[in-house]
Amino acid sequence: MKLDQITAGVLEAIDGQGFVQKGAYNLRQNGQALCHGDSENIRIVRKEDKPGIDIFISGQTKGESVHIPVVVSASGMTDVVYNDFYIEDGADVLIVAGCGIHNDGDQESRHDGIHAFHVGSHANVKYEERHYGEGDGTGGRVLNPVTKIYVEEDSVFTLDTTQIKGVDSTVRETHVEMGEGSKLYVLEKLMTHGNQQAVSNMDIQLNGQESSAQIISRSVAKGTSTQVFHPKAIGNALCHAHVQCDSIIMDEAKISSIPEINANHVDAQIIHEAAIGRINSDQLIKLRTFGMTEEEAEAVIIEDFLK
Amino acid sequence: MKLDQITAGVLEAIDGQGFVQKGAYNLRQNGQALCHGDSENIRIVRKEDKPGIDIFISGQTKGESVHIPVVVSASGMTDVVYNDFYIEDGADVLIVAGCGIHNDGDQESRHDGIHAFHVGSHANVKYEERHYGEGDGTGGRVLNPVTKIYVEEDSVFTLDTTQIKGVDSTVRETHVEMGEGSKLYVLEKLMTHGNQQAVSNMDIQLNGQESSAQIISRSVAKGTSTQVFHPKAIGNALCHAHVQCDSIIMDEAKISSIPEINANHVDAQIIHEAAIGRINSDQLIKLRTFGMTEEEAEAVIIEDFLK
Numbered sequence: 001m002k003l004d005q006i007t008a009g010v011l012e013a014i015d016g017q018g019f020v021q022k023g024a025y026n027l028r029q030n031g032q033a034l035c036h037g038d039s040e041n042i043r044i045v046r047k048e049d050k051p052g053i054d055i056f057i058s059g060q061t062k063g064e065s066v067h068i069p070v071v072v073s074a075s076g077m078t079d080v081v082y083n084d085f086y087i088e089d090g091a092d093v094l095i096v097a098g099c100g101i102h103n104d105g106d107q108e109s110r111h112d113g114i115h116a117f118h119v120g121s122h123a124n125v126k127y128e129e130r131h132y133g134e135g136d137g138t139g140g141r142v143l144n145p146v147t148k149i150y151v152e153e154d155s156v157f158t159l160d161t162t163q164i165k166g167v168d169s170t171v172r173e174t175h176v177e178m179g180e181g182s183k184l185y186v187l188e189k190l191m192t193h194g195n196q197q198a199v200s201n202m203d204i205q206l207n208g209q210e211s212s213a214q215i216i217s218r219s220v221a222k223g224t225s226t227q228v229f230h231p232k233a234i235g236n237a238l239c240h241a242h243v244q245c246d247s248i249i250m251d252e253a254k255i256s257s258i259p260e261i262n263a264n265h266v267d268a269q270i271i272h273e274a275a276i277g278r279i280n281s282d283q284l285i286k287l288r289t290f291g292m293t294e295e296e297a298e299a300v301i302i303e304d305f306l307k
Numbered sequence: 308m309k310l311d312q313i314t315a316g317v318l319e320a321i322d323g324q325g326f327v328q329k330g331a332y333n334l335r336q337n338g339q340a341l342c343h344g345d346s347e348n349i350r351i352v353r354k355e356d357k358p359g360i361d362i363f364i365s366g367q368t369k370g371e372s373v374h375i376p377v378v379v380s381a382s383g384m385t386d387v388v389y390n391d392f393y394i395e396d397g398a399d400v401l402i403v404a405g406c407g408i409h410n411d412g413d414q415e416s417r418h419d420g421i422h423a424f425h426v427g428s429h430a431n432v433k434y435e436e437r438h439y440g441e442g443d444g445t446g447g448r449v450l451n452p453v454t455k456i457y458v459e460e461d462s463v464f465t466l467d468t469t470q471i472k473g474v475d476s477t478v479r480e481t482h483v484e485m486g487e488g489s490k491l492y493v494l495e496k497l498m499t500h501g502n503q504q505a506v507s508n509m510d511i512q513l514n515g516q517e518s519s520a521q522i523i524s525r526s527v528a529k530g531t532s533t534q535v536f537h538p539k540a541i542g543n544a545l546c547h548a549h550v551q552c553d554s555i556i557m558d559e560a561k562i563s564s565i566p567e568i569n570a571n572h573v574d575a576q577i578i579h580e581a582a583i584g585r586i587n588s589d590q591l592i593k594l595r596t597f598g599m600t601e602e603e604a605e606a607v608i609i610e611d612f613l614k
Contacts, residue, residue: 235583249570258567261581263556269584274568276542277576 001035006102010071013164014098014130017065024066026053031079042066052082059088059120067096070113075105075139080112089120098130101141110142121153126160133166140168147174153208154181163190163198172200180208188217189306192225202231206239206268217245220302221253232260235268245274248305308342313409317378320471321405321437324372331373333360338386349373359389366395366427374403377420382412382446387419396427405437408448417449428460433467440473447475454481460515461488470497470505479507487515495524496613499532509538513546513575524552527609528560539567542575552581555612
């Protein structure tokens with residue numbers, strides 16, 4: 001079907017792979033499924049009891065992707081959606097999600113995406129999620145994602161999440177439970193500006209022997225925006241976890257980083273590093289000698305930092 | 308005056324510099340000042356309104372030390388003491404404190420030392436504190452120190468604190484407010500064994516321009532003991548802070564490290580690093596090839612780690 005210009009524009013921002021109405025996909029717009037498709041290995045079923053979909057990914061899936069973007073363009077709308085992924089043993093899949101809010105009105109527009117990933121053994125799942133806001137209205141653009149990830153034996157889960165810009169308020173909740181030999185990679189990138197507020201809570205339970213987690217969080221706070229990070233890694237078995245949070249603070253912004261590492265087992269090895277500081281002045285000077293203005297140089301450094 | 312054998316033994320453990328009844332000193336035993344002395348530059352005055360002393364350190368003090376150890380040897384005693392230090396501009400002083408509990412009984416013995424340091428400008432203060440418990444009784448040995456440090460312009464404050472062993476329960480509260488150009492060095496060393504519990508909360512407010520703080524915390528948890536660390540560095544101005552927590556976990560112990568770094572100013576630069584892991588096995592193997600037993604090798608590594 002033909003998409004309107006606003007929806008097409010928002011999709012371009014939130015789907016880094018390029019959204020097309022082919023293979024397995026589901027486009028949600030203003031609280032409704034606008035169009036959807038299945039593939040041989042990936043089946044999408046609308047929930048009967050609440051808004052949202054169940055996504056069944058067979059063990060035969062190899063290198064396939066499924067796209068489930070959400071667009072909210074109606075001012076004053078609150079859209080809550082529950083998406084559950086059932087990923088069979090041995091599947092290899094890329095899941096591209098994301099939400100963009102276009103708000104031209106004076107009322108708050110909000111999307112709460114509650115995602116659960118039930119991952120079998122020996123699977124490889126990459127989940128890409130982008131959040132974005134735009135529009136000339138005074139109404140707030142609010143995104144409160146909840147992400148629950150249950151990873152069984154020897155599976156690999158990669159969570160690649162980006163808050164691009166334009167999101168006035170976000171509270172992110174991420175909960176992960178890891179089985180034996182499983183691996184988790186998290187890359188969180190977040191930018192706030194104006195008087196935006198962002199909170200990100202992460203709770204990583206390393207329950208299985210030889211499980212490992214690497215969490216990298218990078219953020220930039222501009223204007224009078226505030227950011228609070230609370231990543232928590234809990235080692236309940238022989239396991240490794242490495243949490244690294246780096247933030248650039250600008251203008252009148254405020255950033256709090258409150259990581260928590262808990263070792264409940266003698267063979268749990270957990271490391272955390274966090275740094276908050278202003279933009280690197282050597283890099284700034286170097287770029288300015290190339291003829292860039294201060295603003296241009298800052299933009300380049302920030303883009304590179306969040307890449 | 309002549310000290311009894313238990314008091315002399317405890318003093319040897321808690322006063323690393325060697326306690327002598329000379330210069331400025333105050334020995335508190337079982338809730339009473341046992342003996343005390345002033346020096347030309349350091350005056351100790353007993354408080355009238357509550358238990359404890361005021362210690363006045365003149366700006367003329369250069370390289371002098373004051374010793375104020377506390378010994379609790381009566382089982383079932385709760386000793387709460389308020390000590391306030393008034394340190395004049397330009398003073399250079401070493402303050403040696405510490406508390407040892409000898410408990411042969413079946414009742415809990417407890418000491419809460421509430422210390423406040425009012426430090427003028429251009430002063431250099433080193434505060435050494437050792438905590439220690441011993442005795443054959445079943446009664447608990449409890450130490451809950453509260454340390455408040457107010458540092459003015461260009462002063463340097465070093466807090467060197469050690470929980471040696473034998474302390475069944477401790478809740479440590481440390482609060483620091485830092486003026487312009489002031490420097491703080493914290494070295495915290497803590498060992499727990501058996502089913503001991505330790506909590507350490509630290510709150511470092513970097514309020515002055517060019518203030519800086521370096522916090523190093525090292526701990527070893529053995530047996531079924533638990534440790535919780537919550538160091539918090541708050542940058543409210545152009546400042547630097549570096550927080551580093553390293554812990555060795557053994558046996559069935561549990562360790563939580565929950566640092567918090569807050570940047571409330573664009574020129575606040577704050578770094579945190581934390582690591583929890585088991586004893587280095589390469590070091591263990593090397594020491595065992597020298598003929599040490601596993602226990603001996605562990606003891607050497609731990610001693611070195613906490614030095």
